[in-house]
């Protein structure tokens with residue numbers, strides 16, 4: 344019998360009414376009947392912080408851990424050392440930075456994610472976020488809700504995306520899909536910054552130019568979008584120093600991970616007008632505290648904030664894909680079948696991907 348521990352977000356009333364909210368504590372990725380019919384034990388909870396949490400109580404003897412980036416159960420090195428039975432961590436979604444991957448390597452714990460499962464969901468959100476910042480959408484909508492009507496107050500900071508330079512930090516599955524979706528907007532140029540070059544035909548298909556120096560890259564962009572995983576090389580990458588090299592009044596979209604952008608530096612840049620806008624759905628701590636500065640910070644004209652809770656990759660379409668993918672990974676593990684190579688982040692004792700940093 345295998346003990347499977349699953350940490351998901353609470354779905355509450357919504358999950359009771361909408362069974363397709365599979366990534367919730369209530370709907371348990373849809374795996375309970377199947378797993379129990381095989382005689383395995385399933386523990387599902389949202390309680391993840393502190394020594395009395397279900398996460399920390401059950402991790403000591405669980406063999407399989409399933410987590411989601413939307414409500415991350417942070418598996419620190421300390422917890423890895425206590426998890427004597429743990430063999431495999433499965434991320435229901437994409438992005439496994441909440442697991443200490445180096446500790447997983449050292450302790451021969453595999454880490455897999457459902458690669459590709461929500462990359463279109465995120466790419467669409469990125470394009471929407473770029474448009475809502477560039478076109479100054481949020482203050483325009485707020486004005487309408489307030490009952491006001493003063494077109495010039497909105498138009499003074501609204502632009503077209505056409506003829507702007509847009510660049511992505513990271514041109515993997517999501518970054519590339521963002522570039523593909525931007526092509527019809529007739530941007531002046533599409534740029535990317537990534538140590539892994541796109542295959543020439545792929546770069547040509549989206550007419551994207553690679554820039555090797557990050558400061559040079561941001562200094563050429565009107566819009567920067569972050570689409571790289573969080574690891575040692577990207578934590579705090581967009582900091583006060585780098586923000587000085589952005590074009591004055593640029594827009595920044597980050598749906599990758601909150602901690603890639605320095606919280607206070609981004610807030611200061613938006614407040615001063617160095618950035619015209621910041622938008623995304625990822626936060627350095629999740630759930631974000633009520634007083635997190637990114638909830639309310641605005642540019643000097645009172646707009647430029649497109650922040651939402653972490654949901655771009657958890658649309659109902661995405662949940663169907665990552666619930667199914669997580670089940671397949673678990674099925675392979677339980678029956679000793681090989682895993683899809685693209686899903687393996689950490690194999691037994693080594694990284695199987697170069698996306699989490701150049702090593």
Ligand code: NAD
Pocket residue numbers: 436437438439459461462465512513514515516517518536537538539570571572573576577598599600624625653654655656657697698699700
């Ligand atoms: P991917 O592995 O296909 O691509 C990541 C790319 O980033 C790779 O090309 C890699 O070389 C590049 N990269 C890594 N470090 C870099 C660095 N220092 N500078 C520049 N480029 C770097 O991953 P993906 O599917 O595109 O997902 C990317 C990330 O997006 C995930 O790791 C996750 O953190 C985030 N994500 C967020 C959501 C959401 O709901 N907001 C959903 C899915 C994924």
